[in-house]
Amino acid sequence: MLNRDRLDAIVNNMKKLGLTQILVSDDNAVYYITGRKIDAMERCGALLIKDDGEVHAFMNRLFCFEEMDGMTMHYYSDDENPYKMIAENLNSGAVGFDKNWASKHTISILTERKDISPVIGSDAVDMSMALKDEEEKEKLRHAAKINDMAMDFAVSNIDEKLDEKELSDKIEEFFEKNGASRDIQLQYVCYGKNAAEPHHGAVAGEKLNEGDAVLFDLWAPINGYWCDMTRTVFYKKCSDRHREIYNIVKNAQKAAIDTVKPGVKMHDIDAAARKVISDAGYGEYFITRTGHGVGMTVHEPPEAKSGNDTIAEVGMCFSIEPGIYIKDDIGVRIEDLVIVTEDGCEVLTKYPKELIIVK
Ligand SMILES: [Mn+2]
Numbered sequence: 106m107l108n109r110d111r112l113d114a115i116v117n118n119m120k121k122l123g124l125t126q127i128l129v130s131d132d133n134a135v136y137y138i139t140g141r142k143i144d145a146m147e148r149c150g151a152l153l154i155k156d157d158g159e160v161h162a163f164m165n166r167l168f169c170f171e172e173m174d175g176m177t178m179h180y181y182s183d184d185e186n187p188y189k190m191i192a193e194n195l196n197s198g199a200v201g202f203d204k205n206w207a208s209k210h211t212i213s214i215l216t217e218r219k220d221i222s223p224v225i226g227s228d229a230v231d232m233s234m235a236l237k238d239e240e241e242k243e244k245l246r247h248a249a250k251i252n253d254m255a256m257d258f259a260v261s262n263i264d265e266k267l268d269e270k271e272l273s274d275k276i277e278e279f280f281e282k283n284g285a286s287r288d289i290q291l292q293y294v295c296y297g298k299n300a301a302e303p304h305h306g307a308v309a310g311e312k313l314n315e316g317d318a319v320l321f322d323l324w325a326p327i328n329g330y331w332c333d334m335t336r337t338v339f340y341k342k343c344s345d346r347h348r349e350i351y352n353i354v355k356n357a358q359k360a361a362i363d364t365v366k367p368g369v370k371m372h373d374i375d376a377a378a379r380k381v382i383s384d385a386g387y388g389e390y391f392i393t394r395t396g397h398g399v400g401m402t403v404h405e406p407p408e409a410k411s412g413n414d415t416i417a418e419v420g421m422c423f424s425i426e427p428g429i430y431i432k433d434d435i436g437v438r439i440e441d442l443v444i445v446t447e448d449g450c451e452v453l454t455k456y457p458k459e460l461i462i463v464k
Contacts, residue, residue, distance in 0.1 A: 127201035127226035192217035201226015249453035252332035273307030285325035293322035300436030335440035357381035378427035
């Protein structure tokens with residue numbers, strides 16, 4: 106069923122952005138508006154939204170995308186040209202295209218009409234998807250709760266007999282038993298210096314040694330909404346220097362969380378974490394942004410990074426995950442998901458952040 110509230114919000118955003126027509130093709134965005142997943146793969150499937158609230162759907166018959174109230178359906182078969190169909194329903198002038206739509210679709214439509222000009226139209230949808238409604242917040246809270254359990258499971262299962270990949274597989278199995286869907290991704294389990302690479306996936310054969318940091322970045326979609334949390338613990342012992350680095354990251358993460366409230370700019374949240382790490386002399390080792398939005402996808406707007414002057418609003422959900430990454434030595438990252446509230450934020454992931462040395 107067409108979600109009128111969400112559609113109204115998108116149309117409002119289109120007006121703010123000066124867009125009169127947008128094509129929405131992203132699977133999650135189509136689901137967000139219609140409650141139907143199409144999984145178009147290489148085929149063409151899109152919604153056309155106009156600024157008067159008119160909605161058209163262009164769908165291959167094999168998607169079994171049924172008619173709905175308030176939407177004009179245009180079906181095509183594999184032997185028909187969907188681009189002509191879409192082009193005929195566009196007004197001349199700017200058309201907002203989905204930022205992730207394969208260029209073959211975009212170019213085929215542009216070829217049909219010389220009087221339209223392409224612009225990126227996704228912001229109108231992204232701005233609405235960034236503001237989570239109550240139903241979405243509940244799903245995010247539930248996913249975060251499973252994430253806390255998964256982290257507890259991960260830390261409890263640290264064992265020299267398991268290489269990174271074996272431990273990662275055990276954690277995925279745990280996630281699946283607790284409702285994560287099959288399109289789960291490789292869990293990041295990083296031993297020792299591997300943690301210095303922020304996106305180090307778990308590698309078979311990588312062994313755990315005494316004194317290693319163990320970084321777990323655990324993420325999975327549960328009921329269509331993602332969780333994402335990172336903790337760094339130590340195996341058997343922790344040097345004074347590593348303890349110092351850990352505490353700097355912990356303080357930076359707290360400083361960023363304390364900054365979150367409606368009205369602050371996303372780059373101020375990033376700056377709060379960055380200041381703590383820079384003041385401690387480790388600024389050059391904080392090589393990532395502080396955070397990213399999370400919802401039906403694990404990386405989406407808004408980003409907490411320098412230069413992003415998006416204003417935090419009630420209902421936005423994003424990660425806070427500063428880190429220090431020193432090549433051939435150590436990586437420490439601490440990550441939680443937060444939802445912006447009237448007077449600050451709600452921290453969804455609750456696994457402890459005091460330094461843990463696993464014996
Ligand atoms: Mn993250």
